[in-house]
Amino acid sequence: MTAFASGERATEWGVLGCEMRAVNHRFLELGLRLPEELRSYEPLLRERVAARISRGKIDLSMRLRAPDADSGLHLNEAMVADLAKLNLALASKFPGLRTSLTELLQYPGVLQSRGVDPEALQRDVLALLDAVLDDFVQSREREGGKLAVVIGDRAEAIATIAADVRTLVPQIRAGQRQKLETRLADLSQPADPGRLEQELVIWLQKLDVDEELDRLDSHLSELRRVLKQSDPVGRRLDFLLQEFNREANTLGSKSVDARTSNAAVELKVLIDQIREQIQNIE
Structure with missing residues (x-):
């Protein structure tokens, strides 16, 4: 998720500055740029950032600027x-x-x-980093809230398509049964009615998509629940989208009607749109 935050802090040894920038990334990748005076704090800074952020390509830079009138x-x-x-x-x-x-x-x-007190300087460095991290996380949370609305809209569109398909299924089954019976009636040799009925049941079962629609409803409920959580949810959503895609593919492969085929395509479009947005979520 993209974000930016910066800040400064006056210290006994000069003015500390800190900037954080982030772009989308599946995992946490932290790049640090530190002056020589702060180089020893790098492991501590990495640990501090990782405790607050779990995804994103982060660029963190810090500087220490001595006062202009201070000769040292x-x-x-x-x-x-x-x-x-x-x-x-x-x-x-x-x-x-x-x-x-x-x-x-x-x-x-x-x-x-004037010598530098490492412990005192460390306290100042961490205090500044914590303040910048607070702004950074708040910025991400604001953006995350907007993305959650976008994803929620796509999820409702998926729910609408799934509901439409569910209403179409009985009509499609009846139509397919009628087509098969018409073809059988045109045969020159009469077929065993019991055997035909058995084959018809098996064929209609292969076209049944009730389970896929039920799982889609279940995944939608889970998606709505996850979007309300305050903890990092990006990886959980990644997994959910794989399940969404699996149901859409199965629905498309079982389709024998243009309407359900179109519905499967629309589902995949919406799922891909959600997947693109999820890459921005921690």
Whole structure:
């Protein structure tokens, strides 16, 4: 299912940014783009995403942008205070001694690079990811709701066709029986009535589609139930559509009437339309 979400979070070490994009995919495929400072968190990020999303090709990128005015160097206040005390203590012994600011800053330890606290940064990274994931999942849920309506409309169309076929079946059976009896009446040699009746029953049984229609009704009920669930249902729907297709194929193979043949074709068209939409559902 397609979706997009992004966000930023201010931290002690700069501004964290995160973006998530997704396109349709049968399984979960996660691609990560991380700066070197965040590379060690990759396994944790993968685990976090997989706990919330089960299908889709996901592109996740994160960045850490240092503040523009931040050089990354900071004064060691404690060391400067110690050096000032030492200067006062030695001033009387070295009255002509002078130290420039440049020399002072070059003294080892006076300037320090601000270190990154891995645990604190990890908390910030996960907090941002969770916020972006919330938006991402909500976006998918909104799209999923729209797809559920589309699939539901197709399911009702299937139900209508199945009901129409069910009303046609008695007419088709009667018509086929009449055709067979007419042909038998044209035979030059009379046939055994008992044997003919037996063969007729067997032939009509081969054309019986009541079981296929009953299974279609059952699959429709299950489809409606699954669409109301809040858990991931994409794979369950994949399986259901295979069952729908099997019944439509059988209905078509048993058909001896143009009306039921057309109905089987229309069923397969609707089933394919639902299948296309299901590829977008987690």
